[in-house]
Amino acid sequence: MATSEFLGYLESRKNIAGAACGLVGLVLTFTGVAGPYWPVVVVGLYGAGALIAPPERPPLPDFPDPSARLDEVRGDFGRLRGYLADVELPPAAAGRLTELTELLAALLDPGWVTEVLAQDPEGVHTLSRAVRQDIPEAVDTFVRTRWWTRLAPGQEPPERHLERQLTLLHEEADRLAAGLRETEARRQESHTRYLEDRSQ
Numbered sequence: 001m002a003t004s005e006f007l008g009y010l011e012s013r014k015n016i017a018g019a020a021c022g023l024v025g026l027v028l029t030f031t032g033v034a035g036p037y038w039p040v041v042v043v044g045l046y047g048a049g050a051l052i053a054p055p056e057r058p059p060l061p062d063f064p065d066p067s068a069r070l071d072e073v074r075g076d077f078g079r080l081r082g083y084l085a086d087v088e089l090p091p092a093a094a095g096r097l098t099e100l101t102e103l104l105a106a107l108l109d110p111g112w113v114t115e116v117l118a119q120d121p122e123g124v125h126t127l128s129r130a131v132r133q134d135i136p137e138a139v140d141t142f143v144r145t146r147w148w149t150r151l152a153p154g155q156e157p158p159e160r161h162l163e164r165q166l167t168l169l170h171e172e173a174d175r176l177a178a179g180l181r182e183t184e185a186r187r188q189e190s191h192t193r194y195l196e197d198r199s200q
Contacts, residue, residue, distance in 0.1 A: 014050040021049030069124055070117065074108045077131045087139055090159045096166040097139075103173045104130065107180075116180050116187075123176050130169055138165040 009015055025042035028034045034041040081101060089097060107113055107127060117123050142162040
């Protein structure tokens with residue numbers, strides 16, 4: 001620990017500025033200006049240089065790699081699919097859920113889609129929220145309320161709410177996929193223009 005702190009100080013701005021001023025003190029010593037008090041002059045100039053040195057830049061924050069966040073979402077999606085496999089849903093809702101999970105699987109599948117998605121923090125957040133919150137809550141709410149509606153007939157069936165929720169989530173994922181396709185198309189167009197300009 002002490003060794004790393006010492007090495008860090010050697011590379012610091014304070015030490016570099018102090019050493020530069022200390023060298024000026026040595027030059028003054030060799031030219032005879034410092035006289036017999038040359039050690040005090042060299043040390044004093046080193047200290048002055050260390051004091052006037054600009055402060056150290058704070059280190060950049062260590063943000064997580066977006067692709068690592070996608071790996072986490074991918075793992076959570078696998079757990080979500082395991083949970084959904086054990087839930088019995090009406091045919092219409094089950095169909096909507098299958099369409100939604102297939103679309104999410106395509107978005108999370110490693111390849112160019114996730115490369116583009118990794119550069120879109122809002123898109124990663126949308127996927128993360130769908131996988132970790134929206135879908136589990138919608139399905140769990142349906143499972144819980146389905147039992148209560150048997151005791152209170154006449155209300156709108158919970159499967160209709162679930163179908164609407166899954167439809168809205170599918171539309172949101174569809175918009176995300178369309179945005180990613182547009183981003184990739186723009187990137188290809190930009191690269192084509194670059195190659196055309198280079199060939200002229």
